[in-house]
Amino acid sequence: MSAWLDFEKPVFELEQKIEELRAQAQGREAAAQLGELERQAETLRREIYANLTPYQRVQLARHPKRPYALDYVEHCFHGWLELHGDRHFGDDPAIVAGLAFLDERPVMVIGQQKGRDTKENLLRRFGMANPEGYRKALRLMQTAARFRMPIVTLVDTPGAYPGLGAEERGQAEAIAVNLREMARLTVPIVTVVIGEGGSGGALAIAVADTVLMLENSIYSVISPEGCASILWRDGKKGPLAAEALKLTAADLERLEIVDGVLPEPIGGAHRDHAAAAATVRQALRRHLEALSGVPEEELVARRLQRYRRMGVFRDGAESPA
């Protein structure tokens, strides 16, 4: 399989060896050998995944086998009914939106959706939305608010789509309006960054009461490659830029931008979709429960406050530099 990343290969090869041995070997000696190999694999996994570089996390966040929004929809909710279109221009398959139940609770689910193969990515543009995608998302979030339904958004996009039509139809305006309008929705909003949180295109569905990140997801103002091509004048310096940008889940928790980091199965969410989804479902349950009793006005005020305090600066008027 070409889908394995370089740093995953040693583990993968060892696991393959174990599988082969298990299939053929019998007897006590083989069992001992198997046990030893499994211990080795475990140690190797722990070593590799405890010491991932930021850029390796970027690679995991973009892993072609990683669970996407609709995989979480399938595992976390039931009764999913997708709804389409922005009512002005068209439907954008880069964003999926619809109604579902989380346990017994009806929720509106919005997510950026990447494609599994070339054909699907032609349609979904790798999860990079056009303005009509953001407008569909807002339309349905406002519908949800009118019917007192909490909103769950799943972020997974390299960024808003940089296309001619996107510019003509007001990509910037669509994002800006979402930022302002999400700030005043009167229902709880929980966002989970499940893969790539690519800049304004991610934020446009992520103004929320609670923002969580999966352990190997990233969230950044610019892609490491984009940053590298500007500040290092070399797009191949992505690993350096990834380090400088502080874009991992742990970084964002430290910077107090996200409220929690959700652990992934060892090796990453792509190793076990169901287990990753179970963690997400549990977190959604817990956080929606915590938000469910908050009065509307307080909810909106708190959400504003959440973003109002973001920023790091000194005020020279108070303490001259």
Next chain:
Amino acid sequence: MSWLKRERAGIKGTKTPGVEVPEGLWTKCDGCGEALFQKVLEEHLWTCPHCGHHFRVPARTYLGLLVDEGSFSERDAGLQAGDPLGFRDARMRYPDRLKAAQQETGLKDAAVSGVATIGGKPVAITIMDFFFMGGSMGSVVGELVARSIERAIDERRALVLVSATGGARMQEGILSLMQMAKTSALLARLQDQRLPFLSILTDPSTAGVLASYASLGDVILAEPGSLVGFAGARVIRQTIGEDLPPGFQRAEFVLEKGFVDRIVPRQRMRDEVSQLLEFFWRSTRGFARDGDGSPHAFHPHPPAAGGGVQAGPGSR
């Protein structure tokens, strides 16, 4: 103004801003190639008398063109960026880059904030400065805009934001991105308060700033020819694999597509802003906190505006 010469000559940051440039220095127009004397340019508010090209100007220069003379009082001038990421790129640390930009521009960061009057109407205003790290928005610019919005609400002023920016500031990473949410969320409050917000787009007004407050004005005015767009032209060209149509992402193109209200030449900007504020002033009886109880009532004699440097609006 040393910046013009510096820009033309490609000299980096050797002159102190504000130092008088001897008369007789000339600049070649980017629009038509004509050689223009500094003095002539200044007389034309840094636009070309031949082709109308609008030169980029520093925030304080723009301020002088826009607000009533002597009415400006600066606010939050002490805000300075931190270095939350400990950012270092190929060439230098972020704090060093900041220091260089501060020395070059005489500003603490990429915007200037304060209160003023325009056409006698009280405004809270933030003007971005493209010459400070490309007018990029980090925590300080976000905070300046946020405080202007809050000041507009607290003091019943109109909000005027002038953009001149390449977008969010990479060196502050995710914190820069969050300034988009912070400012846009506060604009929801401003809307609830029925206070007018005029967004003025100058060259360039792009990326994260355009995708937040700059696109949210009740009225959006753009200078002729200014670059107004979300994604960079190079990235778009790479993505779609085609050349872009002529005039793409210029103010006139964006007007045609429906995302700005008017193209306003610099010479007319103060007048048009004054005129717009007059409409809102009258309809709200002087940006009143609660209208006057009758939202559709006509007031032939609205109260006079404050007018003074720090005077609050006379709305009550």
